[in-house]
Amino acid sequence: MRTLALSFPGFSYEDLHNAERLAELTRRFYDTVRLADPALMERFDGYRETKGVGLRDVDISAILLDMAPHLSRFVAKLFGVENECREMMVRASREQIIFVFKREFVVRRVVRKYSTESVAGLNEARLTKQMDALLEGFSGVPHDDPELRISAVVTELLEHERFLKNPLPPASLEYLGMLAQRLAGREALKDLLPVEATEPALKHLLAEVMGVIERWVALQYYRRSAATEEWISFRLPHPVDYNHLVETHPLDGPVPDSNIGPAGHYRRRDGFDLTDPRFGPREVMSEIDYCIFCHERSKYSCSKGMKEGDAFKKNPLGYTLKGCPLNQKISESHVLKARGDSLGALALIIIDNPMVPGTGHRICNDCMKSCIFQKQDPVNIPQAETGILTDVLNLPWGFEIYSLLTRWNPLNIRQPHALSYNGLNILVVGLGPAGYTLAHYFLNEGFGVVGIDGL
Ligand code: SF4
Known part of the structure; x- marks a missing residue:
């Protein structure tokens, strides 16, 4: 059995579950950045102090994009996975x-x-x-x-x-x-x-x-x-036909007007195993390459929705294009993924969506529906997100790295690390996506959490 030995003297894996030690790790990260790039740390400090008030969204994105490579190097060093990250x-x-x-x-x-x-x-x-x-x-x-x-x-x-x-x-x-x-x-x-x-x-x-x-x-x-x-x-993008989004064929059966999907798309379920083959690494990079990084533009629609005046636009099917309900930093994470910095990309995703394994290409695609490409295939954001997460999970100690980022993320100015136990306990009933996200939120706020679910 492999034993995880963190490369920072004085830090053990158990420490990564201790609020005081996480606070110390946060200070250590900020000190590392201050030493390497004092001007950047000054910008980040300004962002932390003002909570972003008075800063333009594009400036906040730029600060986070400059900070993220420092974080990925810090975490890679902590877990001893620098070579694997360089290879990516x-x-x-x-x-x-x-x-x-x-x-x-x-x-x-x-x-x-x-x-x-x-x-x-x-x-x-x-x-x-x-x-x-x-x-x-x-x-x-x-x-x-x-x-x-x-x-x-x-x-x-x-x-x-x-x-x-x-x-x-x-x-x-x-x-x-x-x-x-x-x-x-x-x-x-x-x-x-x-x-x-x-x-x-x-x-x-x-x-x-x-x-x-x-x-x-x-x-x-x-x-x-x-x-x-x-x-x-x-593989080039195709025009989107809103009247024919899903390929179907008339079914010659007893029920009139019934249709059936292409047989090649069938997925037989066997137990609870996942049945869909997720995108391969090159397919994911293709989506990233297709993205035009809208955080640098006024219309960052996948994250913030597509506006028409003060209201959200609707697509031809009447669907309101509100973008990601979490305002996830999609474009910024794509920039980092394009550079091969999946760890930094995941850290940016986790600021808004720590329970990302439950989203990705499995649960929602509001972001994709609101992608700036409305008349041709949108960027497959959920598959890109899954690809970023998969890159990190495939690293040695990948799960431990992901898990740490859900409790400790110094790029998250609202809560850089989990808080100590506050003496209060909460029972979360129902552990679907909302339930487990709530449980995670309470845990990081310092509550004792018990979750129950009826399968
Ligand atoms: S996914 Fe679409 S809307 Fe979002 S940044 Fe990329 S191109 Fe723009």
Whole structure:
């Protein structure tokens, strides 16, 4: 059995359940930030003292976003998970390559230039051979992840392609000369390769190579194959049809006018196990990439609702777009998740929603209904939230880290840590989401809590 030894001398795991010790940990965190960045701590102190009164929402977001990385480093050090947290950041930055490929190449180029009809005339067998030969010329890119591999190749080439209409800088000349050498002798590419290493010939090579990739990507996009059907670079938002939000088909049964959902969506329940496959890490990052971080804008609708004058707007189905009932810091958490800082992202979520395992993609989606994207698919905020929580739970001591953040969160100016027992006891009857959230709230306020529920 592993034993958790916290890396701060004088702090044991038991201390993390003791109000006085949590208060000490809070002071220690603030001192750490003060030492590392006195100006930031001064801003945070101002926020704490004024409770945010007089500060613009965007300034509060900025303070929290600047503080959160300090908190995640502090907690990572406390639990000895710094390497794992660094790896998350490396992975996030590597995944960005896919989103650059999606934005710059798939969306802005391939989808605009090609259509289902125009790819019909492409020679798939020849293009596949050319692509295979091309990819062999890029040994430095990941080989075990085809989507990342193509993305890395394309983003590398895009860096040089932007000079095609101008004289090539020396670095691009050298790069293309070496590319020509690496591709030399490959039968499938013989028509593309230059006979000499002059600048016009190398430019021609780059244009030809980009053309091959463009056509191959177009084929994959329009003729989805098993190999690329899961690629998130090919998942583009669809227009929202409020009259047909859920796919159904007429059911030819005894009850007239009955409909049925697609069989692929059925989930057989077996006991109490969860039945839905949550989004994978790349799908979650895709939602984060799609988010436009509205806390920086006047319309932060997923968190605060969509206003029309003084009232909340309604969507075409008459649903009032009030946003998250907890005003969760959704956009800010997405900013941190985009950087691979899931611990910081979770700390921001927990300020408003400490019982986040009960929400996520399972219980509510008011935020998603109020997303700024009303005419096309909204950001799947609940799945992003679940993804952030899952990242932290998957860390060594992940549950203990999450659990600590529910009792101790120095970014929460209202209550940075749980209070000592106040001698009063409370019975919470019914432990659904409201009941357990209330129980948690009372516990942090210092009450003794007993919860009962009839299953
Ligand atoms: S989830 Fe939607 S509304 Fe919220 S910040 Fe992202 S884009 Fe904006």
